[in-house]
Amino acid sequence: MALNFTWYTESFRLAKEFKISRGAKTHAHVLVLEVSSVGNVKLTGWAEAVPYARYNESIESVVVQLEEASQHISQLADQANLTKLLPPGSARNLLDCALWDFRAKLENKSVISLLGMKQPSAVLSAQTLSVDSIETMQSEAKLLSHLPLLKVKLDANDIVEKMKAIHAACPNSDFIIDANESWNIKILNKVLPKLTQLNVKLIEQPLPADNDAGLLDINSPIALCADESCHTAERLPELIGKYQAINIKLDKTGGLSEALALAKAAKDAKLQIMLGCMVASSLAMAPIYLLSELADYVDLDGPVLVANDRENGFIFEECRMSAPPNLLWGTG
Template sequence: MNIKTGIMDLQLKERWQISRGGLDTKQCVLVTLEKDGITGYGEASPNTRYGESVELTLERIHSVADIYRTHHPFHYREIKAELDEAITDQSCAKAALDMALLDWFGKKWDLPVYRIWGLNPVAAPLSTFTIGIASPEEIRRKVREAADFPLLKIKVGVDNDDEIIGAVRAETDKPLRVDANEGWTDRQLALEKIQWLATQNVEFVEQPMPAGSYDDVAWLREHSPLPLVADEDVKTAKDIPRLKGVYDGINIKLMKSGGLLEGLQMVHVARAMGLKIMLGCMIESALAISAAAQLAPLVDWADLDSNLLLSHDPFNGIRANEGKLRLTNQPGLGSNPR
């Protein structure tokens, strides 16, 4: 198989802000794998939180080109094993390669990936629409603009969390899911916030404290009236056993896991441990969103909306309009360049 790469500049409609920073444009890496006249597409969205960059992602992708030249693409599990050994730092690079290979595989067989895995598309949960940190006035406007979405995810983890939720509640009483993005550092203060959030029709809280704060989060879970979901505390399947008794669920993101195959493994491990599963995303185009959606029938919650935040999406594919993830019969990942 031949590997090619390119850069995609994803311009957001509005500035995206969470507790640890914000951005107006996201630079992603496009990967193509070609063989037998078929092209598979993959996307990497590097995240500085995990020490990733576009430059290192490109370097890692091209460093493993020989793996794809010397292995038959049908042997994708062997390829994954070699990738895991060769790339240990840029998980998003592995994710892009994994996506592209499975996209090629599905196109070769003329089947969507989720059908190859025997999944029922109607089992996919509704996706939330996420509202980032902003002024109360901006939040109220964004809530009104998201009127068609039955579920909202609200970014918190700052000093004025009560104002943020208050602005949302001034416009709607629909269920909320809250993400602190490691923003709360004191467990007693975090508990007080969660106790108040429980009175605001909030369903669960994602990553309340900094990753690695296992003892504090375990204490918090013991006292919390709401379920706690790990995000930054979990990347791959090997991280999950450590979270037993600490969290009630995990957030699987392909950019953290290194792709769909590892994501599938995470589903199995989480289920065996009795954990709930959320399927999330970074700032990505419809390509990576469509890839993640292949796993949607297996999870409890979905947050696959970031391509809706873009002013121009370079790929077609799955869009969670009104929160509905409509998996199509298009082969592979069901996403191609516009």
């Protein structure tokens, strides 16, 4: 069956400005890929990705990769060659996930059944607090004080003071801190003893990915999670001893196929698993949601962060995330 590839950009306005240590944004700019059959039987699979400047990607650079790679994919079986055609990243993610969706429609089976895995039930997803002033973050936290798990974006400023204020607003919540590479080893050593008293369960990427060797000397009472340092299963051994957890994102692994391989390797290595996302719609969340049964933490609140999600997207009841019967991706 011959295949045709079409890609286009979309922009989702965010419900509110989203801030992390390296910048802020008001819109999510995404790239969508559609894979369609050529001939009498018309089938279309699709996927969504967020090219990320942190990994030297732009929408333009990913489009160039798609233009080149799509010329070497003439049939569904060519999905197995994606790792030879493309490095891990958004382009490979788009092709891999769109081909999985296409396969589900072609075989009239869900992707989860094709993988031979258990369908996730409603899962607890962290809700995100953007980095801001102490007062603003505490005020935002009060609105989420009934939720059991919050992810807090922080930079290197007022770390403990902000967490004390947030903890006071949400005394019964657990916290994941995401530093987005903004700390150094001195800061980490200084704040760790105090953060242990504030329900912090995980600290995500405290040090820059290319300067995290110092973590080998840290005996952290809080699990440290690799995000920017973690991409594929092949490089996982480099993280052992530095981190106790990894954050799996499709735009880093290059799609669902590698994400599953990475999750299995992490399980074998006795590492905790967090499922993460870029800010995007439910279409970007749907493939990685299938790995929820393997995860210790789920952080897939992208659809909550956009002002208007796609039709047939995920259902969020407070912090509980579940898929509707006719989810927009992967249901065959």
